[in-house]
Amino acid sequence: MRSVSAAALVFSCVASIASAAPTSAFTFDNDPLHNGFPNPNPDNITNIEQAAHGSLPIAAAAAKNASAKAPSADSLTSLRFIAFNELFEVAFFTSLINNITAGRDGFKMNNGTAQKYLLDGLTAIQAQEELHALNANNGLKANKQNPIEPCQYVFPTTNLTDAIALASKFTDIVLATLPDLQTGFANNGDNSLIRGVGAVIGQEGEQNGFYRQFDKKNKKIPSALPFLTAGTRNFAFSALNQNFVVPGSCPNLADITADKSIAIFAPLAVNTDGGNLMPQTQNVQFSFVASEVQPEWKGTNNDWSGLSLVYINQQNAPISEKLTNVQLATGSDGITISFEASFPFDGVAFGNGLTLAAVVPSNSDISSVVTVSANTLAGPGLIEVN
């Protein structure tokens, strides 16, 4: 696995930006929520709970019980990951609400009734995500661990339709990941953490049905699949850092990455239609930067023939495809490897909803999402159909 220090920042579509902190990055520094978040006082929390239509759970309070078992180190890493992810989500929905309210270009709504309905929903979601973040950080504090502090963030979207589609995409990634965390909690004997995460899985699923129905021109059915696509903590942590986090802007990223099982993989860009594919079998174009994977990949003289592309979709066995039409181009990042791989869509066994793509050495164990993740050199490429 690659060291986390050189995290690159790429968008899930074609564009990539320089790693210098963009002036437009979202920061919590000037209290943009006007409620003290991420460090609200008890009165602020009462207001957040009202906006969220509900309250923080008792789980963190139970963890304060001195005779209760302390969570394992791996479970604490998962709590840190949850806080890290939820802080990003709060930032995203705050930016989105501000854009709609201010009537920014791309976010203007002409229909006041529809705008109010949307803002009512998003305002509750924003507050609900605040409570998700506070709950994870409360769990850390109750176990005498530092809470996770927010980073600075950039969002690739400049209009409402794209922003809601992106919310659906990162919610899909969260939904892929939370069962991985639950499995970890169970394996670690931290059963008391499982139920609360389950409550959030359903909650995020409700959100996603709303996002999926939002674009009236491209209306999706509310529920994508019978069994949503599986993910791992490292795929999600990589996606967050690759796509949204301004490199170097996280005050205590090291608290998370001190756990050597945590990795930020090299980014794998999906260059066909920003990963939003038509429901058909097709060749898809991908690329990654050679130097990003070279510390682990011992292929010499730019011989990239020993790699495969693996897809993960639903709870099914991962699918391996050959890299075809491999091209090497030298640019400012050094050598970029571009290639194509078949996306064998059939609409039932493979291809609807979220698909994660990863580049792995061809001789890897790819029998499950866990082994694919453990062998990933570049990923996750993010693909959505229907």
Ligand SMILES: *[C@@H]1O[C@H](CO)[C@@H](O)[C@H](O)[C@H]1NC(C)=O
């Ligand atoms: C919450 O925090 C803000 C800081 O933004 C503060 O101005 C406000 O008075 C606090 N109290 C309540 C009840 O929101």
Ligand SMILES: *[C@@H]1O[C@H](CO)[C@@H](O)[C@H](O)[C@H]1NC(C)=O
């Ligand atoms: C504290 O935890 C122990 C062990 O899980 C349990 O038996 C006990 O009832 C708990 N006490 C309180 C006050 O929750």
Ligand SMILES: *[C@@H]1O[C@H](CO)[C@@H](O)[C@H](O)[C@H]1NC(C)=O
């Ligand atoms: C809000 O608008 C700004 C300016 O167009 C844009 O950079 C940002 O990505 C938008 N936020 C979201 C969540 O789309």
Ligand SMILES: *[C@@H]1O[C@H](CO)[C@@H](O)[C@H](O)[C@H]1NC(C)=O
């Ligand atoms: C405005 O939005 C509301 C709620 O979605 C809808 O019922 C109404 O028909 C819309 N009005 C127009 C003029 O489109």
Ligand SMILES: *[C@@H]1O[C@H](CO)[C@@H](O)[C@H](O)[C@H]1NC(C)=O
């Ligand atoms: C939103 O932005 C994307 C990317 O720039 C563009 O392709 C799309 O047409 C825009 N959609 C709307 C409704 O403005």
